[in-house]
Amino acid sequence: MSTRRHGDRLAARGPVVYPFAPMPDRRSRPPANLLAAVLLGVFLGATAPALGDESDRSSPQAAYRAFLEVDRRYQRQVREFLLVGVVEIHRDAFASMATPSRLAKFDALIRRRKEQVGEREPRWEVEFDAAPAAGGESVTFDLARVHFRKVLAPGGRVRETASRRKERLTYVREDGEWRIQNRTLACLACAGTGKSESGDPCYDCAGAGYVEDRFGRIPGLPLPPREALELVEGELTTAETAVRAYLVRSQVAYARVMEGYAQLIGQALEDFHPFFSAEVNGRLSARWTEVQEGGREAFAGIRTDFDKIDEEPDGSRVRATVWARRPTVEGETRDERLRLQFVATEGEWRLDREDPACDACEAAGVCPRCSGIGKNAEGETCLFCRGDGRCRTCRGEGYVNEE
Numbered sequence: 001m002s003t004r005r006h007g008d009r010l011a012a013r014g015p016v017v018y019p020f021a022p023m024p025d026r027r028s029r030p031p032a033n034l035l036a037a038v039l040l041g042v043f044l045g046a047t048a049p050a051l052g053d054e055s056d057r058s059s060p061q062a063a064y065r066a067f068l069e070v071d072r073r074y075q076r077q078v079r080e081f082l083l084v085g086v087v088e089i090h091r092d093a094f095a096s097m098a099t100p101s102r103l104a105k106f107d108a109l110i111r112r113r114k115e116q117v118g119e120r121e122p123r124w125e126v127e128f129d130a131a132p133a134a135g136g137e138s139v140t141f142d143l144a145r146v147h148f149r150k151v152l153a154p155g156g157r158v159r160e161t162a163s164r165r166k167e168r169l170t171y172v173r174e175d176g177e178w179r180i181q182n183r184t185l186a187c188l189a190c191a192g193t194g195k196s197e198s199g200d201p202c203y204d205c206a207g208a209g210y211v212e213d214r215f216g217r218i219p220g221l222p223l224p225p226r227e228a229l230e231l232v233e234g235e236l237t238t239a240e241t242a243v244r245a246y247l248v249r250s251q252v253a254y255a256r257v258m259e260g261y262a263q264l265i266g267q268a269l270e271d272f273h274p275f276f277s278a279e280v281n282g283r284l285s286a287r288w289t290e291v292q293e294g295g296r297e298a299f300a301g302i303r304t305d306f307d308k309i310d311e312e313p314d315g316s317r318v319r320a321t322v323w324a325r326r327p328t329v330e331g332e333t334r335d336e337r338l339r340l341q342f343v344a345t346e347g348e349w350r351l352d353r354e355d356p357a358c359d360a361c362e363a364a365g366v367c368p369r370c371s372g373i374g375k376n377a378e379g380e381t382c383l384f385c386r387g388d389g390r391c392r393t394c395r396g397e398g399y400v401n402e403e
């Protein structure tokens with residue numbers, strides 16, 4: 001069992017807005033990252049100044065420029081949903097059960113994220129090799145994409161760096177228009193040469209030099225039925241009903257985020273349809289049908305519950321630990337844990353905090369280095385916990401105060 005990684009959440013310094021949603025996770029491998037894999041990875045993750053006419057597919061290069069232009073627009077929508085839309089979904093789901101101070105934190109986070117949508121826009125340029133002769137029905141050509149990134153230089157100055165990555169495209173002509181049949185990217189290990197430094201075939205690409213991109217690799221996604229998107233009012237008069245109402249609402253929020261992903265994927269399939277060959281489009285829509293069919297079952301398999309509820313003797317607040325077990329893209333399950341705090345407000349329990357489980361000790365609260373013994377294998381005092389056996393990251397709490 002492993003708990004979710006909370007790096008992004010902590011970095012955001014805001015309320016926990018996606019306790020049970022698969023949010024971007026910088027530390028996970030790309031396939032585990034739904035966003036990268038489903039949205040940014042399937043397509044290009046690209047943006048640039050206007051490149052050309054979006055409907056011009058009269059030559060392979062014009063068609064590729066048009067494709068990138070459509071992609072630029074699409075990526076912005078994706079970023080907007082991931083940064084802002086997901087937070088709004090959660091704010092909405094908990095609006096009628098959270099304290100005013102908690103809602104104010106959501107609102108502050110939404111404002112900050114709206115600014116980030118524009119700030120995070122990546123910048124790149126395309127350099128084509130010599131124009132290929134496009135007389136036949138199929139053509140393969142190379143190009144390089146130059147990605148510009150802002151990095152923080154010593155002294156706090158922002159410097160822009162550029163990196164080039166080669167791409168190889170095969171276009172076919174269908175109904176008088178040029179459409180993408182295949183797209184590969186230069187192997188990162190050998191930069192497209194297919195050889196390692198010693199002259200042997202590159203280990204990463206087996207000597208091919210180029211690797212498949214992720215077109216059409218739409219990963220599995222738990223997909224909610226219609227009724228799962230509807231909020232149901234819950235009783236907040238007892239601690240247990242309030243915790244149960246929380247679980248119901250977190251599941252609705254999760255369902256709405258999944259529905260948002262599904263809509264973005266559906267839109268991408270539509271937007272990019274004119275740019276792909278009939279064969280590629282056929283493959284994409286077959287995969288999407290498969291994902292949709294499996295998605296209902298995956299959603300039905302989600303489990304959420306609470307472990308324990310502790311009420312303060314003076315009746316002022318309640319703490320509860322809750323969990324959700326959800327399928328991941330790789331077909332495994334992942335447990336996510338949170339500690340909630342409710343405060344008594346006019347005869348109701350209102351949600352005031354959601355603290356994520358500690359990554360370091362996976363909510364156990366004990367030192368992960370010495371398993372709480374306080375000594376290492378040599379019998380010396382554990383340097384990590386300095387002998388008290390408690391996890392340093394969460395101070396033995398098992399949960400992290402994210403504010």
Ligand SMILES: [Zn+2]
Nearest residue numbers: 187190202205
């Ligand atoms: Zn290679």
Ligand SMILES: [Zn+2]
Nearest residue numbers: 358361391394
């Ligand atoms: Zn810990």
Ligand SMILES: [Zn+2]
Nearest residue numbers: 367370382385
């Ligand atoms: Zn220790």
